[in-house]
Amino acid sequence: MAASKVAAALKQLLPAELPPSLQSRSGSLYSVLSRYPKDGVGQHVHQIRWNTKGIADSYWLITRTKLKLEGQHGKVWGKLVWRGKTINIREVRIPGGLKYDWKQGASRGKPQGTQAAATTLS
Template sequence: MNSLEMTSIAKELLKKSGYPIIRDSNKSKNLLELLNVYPNYGVGLKVVPDHWVKKGILESYYEVTKVAPKLKNTNHGKAFGIKVWKGKILYKGKPMRISGTLKWNWYRWPIMKTRIDS
């Protein structure tokens, strides 16, 4: 058995295990779905909505400073962060509520082109 066969067998076993990180890794995610798999709900991560990348807006992202998930459904809630727009920190670095957390698909920044194309 070669390493490629072993990898595909391992992937199948992990998919069947029910771990959401493995099972949903290629699925489009709203911001809270993306953040809730990281320690401390992803505070400190840089994230970007896919529509910014599709429009060619580069060097723009939010740095997550606070996440307030809902108690009954952690895939919903509020997120706050520092907005960086085209390389410049906005609002003097004051954290603001991140809009569109449920509306758009979100990715970690820096974004790789292959993630948006699929």
């Protein structure tokens, strides 16, 4: 009985959702990396379009950043891991920082809802 009272009290103290700086949102490469300490060095990021194309377990490992204008522009270097295999041994400059939407973490392939919709249409 006491444990349920403690859990109820904790629910009242904790916010319903994470603050914007801690939410996993998409955006330009620079805006995503600017949310992390050291401007995202050591983070894994991927382009959102990789998920819709069915490309799984792919990401850039960020090794160096030079962000400008509070994370709106900059230069980013990293190592590409493509479908679980490291492609670049040396760091290279990452293209498409403003052109595509990016998200933290590795790509997961096609979302579950897309596969179900495709089978019902066939």
